[in-house]
Amino acid sequence: MNKNLRIIYMGTPEFAVPALELLVKEGWNVVAVISAPDKPQGRGKKMGSSPVKVAADALGIPVLQPTNLKSPLFQEQLKSYQADLQVVVAFRMLPESVWSMPPQGTFNLHASLLPNYRGAAPINWVLINGEKETGVTTFFLKHAIDTGNIIHQEKEPIYEDDDAGxxxxxxxRKGAELVLKTVEDIASGTVVPQAQDDTQVKHHAPKIFKETCKIDWNRSAVEIHNLIRGLSPYPAAWTEVNGKSCKLTGSKPINADKKDLIPGMYATDNKSFLHFQTGDGMLAITSLQAEGKRRMEIEEYLRGNTL
Structure with missing residues (x-):
């Protein structure tokens, strides 16, 4: 196996850090990292670097932070590293002039079992849709997003107490291991990519917007519970309580209905429980974040607030 393969790594958020660190730890030749430009962060709006840039700096790897991936200057810089392979984990869409550059191709890690849940938010949507299983996939990039030939997949069960976090x-963690396995197999020439079967696509994973997060209390308790856990801890499902926006971050369906309540109305003892009536069943709220407050367990919230 040729560990001198010259690798360019592309990624931005925390999700992409373990794979980079694992490749370096295992002795692979990561010659440069591409990440998002620094941007203002936090309340003080001080300029801050992406988690991947921070990790690359700590590892002593050169970092490029292009604002325009089609820029001739950036593409000349990229070409100068003479990469054999590019690895993409949680980065933005690449132009063909970038992904087609290395002779061994460019592969991406996606957090679902493709072809299902193509798109920006697969971890959220598998939970929102109540799936029992998901996984990670590596695939070679091509024009249409998340449609390239599959290299490897690993399944992961979804547990009842799982939320998006x-x-x-x-x-x-599982994705980092799969990236390493994929690089090893590409280097040893044992990869046999498989075309995706578009007839098997049942669900997509589009970007999450604020309206996606608004709770429709006419839906069932189970559906709303899945929405809450699929959006927790961030960006969080929300509703209005006493005229103010409130993020609901933990819940549990209970097998009951209060005949005097319509969907969206709630019952509480202002001590230990908050139960919402839904279109089918009651939903117990176990944690929430009121406007301008931190996230709290329901008992703690009710100790200081009357509903």
């Missing part, structure tokens, strides 16, 4: 952590 917990599933993100597990898929981030």
């Amino acid at each position: 917990k599933l993100y952590e597990r898929l981030m």
